[in-house]
Each structure stands twice: as C-alpha cells, then as structure tokens.
Amino acid sequence: MEEKKVNSFLNRLKENAQKQSNYGGETENTDAQMKLKDCPNCGAGRAKQDGVTHCAYCGFEFLSVKLTDGMYIKKEDNSL
Template sequence: MNPEEKPLSFVERMKQRAVNQQNYGGTATPTEAGTVQAACPNCGAGRTKDDGLTKCGYCGHVFIHTELTDGKYIQKEDNSL
C-alpha cells in the first residue's frame, strides 16, 4: 500500500460526509427582509398588541373564532360549581 493512499480516518470521513450531504427540504430560496402589516378587513385598522390575533381592538371584528371542546387531556371547565 502506498503511504500517500492511506485510508481516511473517522474524522476525515465525517467531514467528507458533511460536505457532500444534501438538504432534506431542498434548497432554500432567499427572500428580502420586510414587515407584514395585518389590517382588519372590517375597519382597516392595524391589529393592536392588547387583543392579539383573535379580534380587532377597534371595531371588535373577530379574526379567529375558537371553540373549546373536550380533549383527551384538557377538558372544558365546569363553571356551575
């Protein structure tokens, strides 16, 4: 065996695999940084910090309607007590 053709060490093989590795999700597409402003479709106002993403703080328009149902680990509270 020629000394110049010695087998690769474990670390060298790992480095080689890392360089040749392909991304599972494919290549990333570059996008420019920016801000996305969400406005109320009812009154056009920007969303307020206090009310979050569920309703408009100015006109009361509901963006996301949620209804809690009994789940496997979390169940509705019984307010009749």
C-alpha cells in the first residue's frame, strides 16, 4: 500500500511538471545580431547603447541633451 502511495505521488509530480509553462512566457527564437553604429566623424565602431552621447575615440557628440523643467524635477541654475 505504501509503495502505491509513493508511485501515485511521484506520477502526480511528473504530470504537474509537464503541465507547467515557462516562467516569463514562451521564449522567442531570433537570429543572432549585433547592434553597431559607426561614428560619422572618425569611423570607429561602437555598440549602440541608449545613453551614449559621445564617441570614445574622437569625442564626437552623437546626442545633445538639453534639460528642461519637469513636473517634479527642476533644472539647476548654476549661475549663483
């Protein structure tokens, strides 16, 4: 009787394991790729990352960011 309980418990565990889905959803297969962008000034390759504003080699400015007053955060006035 004890062995039947163990077998049925193990079978239920196996069934539950096969029924469960992956945490975070199904995975998506995509081709390997690299996100690169060349510096228009010196031609140096760099990884395309958000927040990178200057070329590490020549200092070319990719993005110019100007801060303005927000709802909760105000730009600082450093002229004092």
